[in-house]
Amino acid sequence: MAKDLVEFRNLETHFQTTAGTVKAVDNVSFIIREGETLCVVGESGCGKSVTAMSLMQLIESPPGKIVGGEILFEGEDLLKLSKREMSRIRGNQISMIFQEPMSSLNPVLTIGNQISEPLMLHMLLDRKAAKKRAIELINLVGISRPEKIFDSYPHELSGGMRQRIMIAIALSCDPKLLIADEPTTALDVTIQAQILDLMRDIKQKLNTSILLITHDLGVVAEMADYVVVMYAGKVIEEAPVLELFQDPQHPYTKGLLKAKPIINQKQERLYSIPGQVPNPIDLEDNCHFHDRCEFCMDICKVKQPPFRSHGKDTHKSACWLYEEEREVL
């Protein structure tokens, strides 16, 4: 098995609001291995992005704060690094692709300028070498006429091209980990497929690990090696991708899979999980999914289920359905 690259250990990121504390990320642990694509799935507001932001330490503080846990990157705890050490890792060893390609590029600087920037900063290239490398990168992400694109401004490119440029910028310093925060959400379907192809291709070529955040299970099926399902700030299930699709354990995961349209199957209405994500302020110490769960039991309302494997080692979930303890209560 490949080496561990990043390990989240009991990460807790909280936001202080006037209404109370929001535990956006609550005791989250998982591991990203080298050369592996890990997908984090979940509804809006379940803490996917905050987990990634915590890794990059881009949590706006205040109101946000990482209150506990560790994030080990190659054995080193990122949370203990100074601001300067952290900015040496950002963009260099860990880089990030954002959701909105339209607004993630600075409108007044040329594409070339923006790709060269991290090269000159982290790789200490001079302007000429940076330009050469930037043109290589533009080529790598599959845009023709890289010299021309080098001198264009973001508004002259389409959304798909801009997202490719974002990927080029993210890849500029050969990062070990690429975080993609819903990289295809703002793009139309054909471009989505191209971008995903591109990312998969790059992963193979450069052996980069990818942390892919998405709520699109189609994307997960296509990209992931390993899947982490989050709900209300907690990891509720994690498994290798095939396992998860074949044998989902948590009712929430089952619901997500049911809510996905299937080709060649006529359905009048798509299934949707009833109810909404609970109000994240001051959540009680129970299973946060209990009020939407069709298998809800008494114990679900009062006690949090432990997160562990039931059967296979690699497949873990947090649900009382699979625990013996419920009979005792």
Added chain:
Amino acid sequence: MSADVMPITENKNTKAKAVDTPWKTAMRRFTRNKLAVIGFIMIVFMFILCFIGPLFSPHNLFDYSLKNKNLAPNGTYWLGTDKLGRDILLRMMLAGRISLLVGLVATCITVMIGATLGAVAGFYGKLVDNLIMRVADIFMALPSLPILIILGAVLSDLKVHPSSRIYYLMVIIGVLNWTTLARLVRGQILTLREQEFMQATEALGLKDKRKIFKHLLPNTIPVIIVAATLSVAGAILSESALSFLGIGVVPPTPSWGNMISAANNLIDFRKRPWLWIPPGMCILITSVAINLIGDGLRDALDPKTKK
């Protein structure tokens, strides 16, 4: 799984018609604005008059000849002479050099101080922002003319040589004007720094200095250009006012302001209008022209106006 990624092929038709850069669009909008173009022509004319005109003058700045004093406009002296027999036209053109220079240099100083402080205040926020903006408030609360008069008087007291006095004046006018620009830039930066591309620069691990000067300030250039243009006119007017009051540019160095003040007695005012009308017209034309350009630029650089 294909190893090669399908390249994006561009549509030749749409690309053949080159996409306008923001500057081209702004230029087109500006040239369509008649008043702005008139203003631009006027200011170019003033520059040519002041910087090239004197080269063709047969007269000398220090040609005193009392026998030619107070002549009305005629063939030799197109705009007449003053009470020391000096050519008004030549003095007016040379005065223009100084006034325009004061306007430009003072504005450069204003922009440098104002943009930097405004950007720093907006970027860091909190204590830094409070500190800088409260100082700006203090500057704004002080009425500028009395301050300028006091500083002018101090310069006179320090016996600063008339020729170097002009440089002090540029600095003083420039420094006193930074607040408006700082506020405008700060406001812009406050919204810009929340944009996603700034989060992206953070994710790239860029340094603060680079973020401010490379990524944020270029985005505020439209605001800076408009404010700077208008402040050129303001600086010229301040200089003229000070020189008129006798504490700006002092004779024998000519300036539009002190040329008018030379005509500040009733006889000169009523009987010899050639003493004060030409420099007065110059001030008027210059400041109107610059204001027209400023308004034109504001409309041209405003992304919301679709023309």
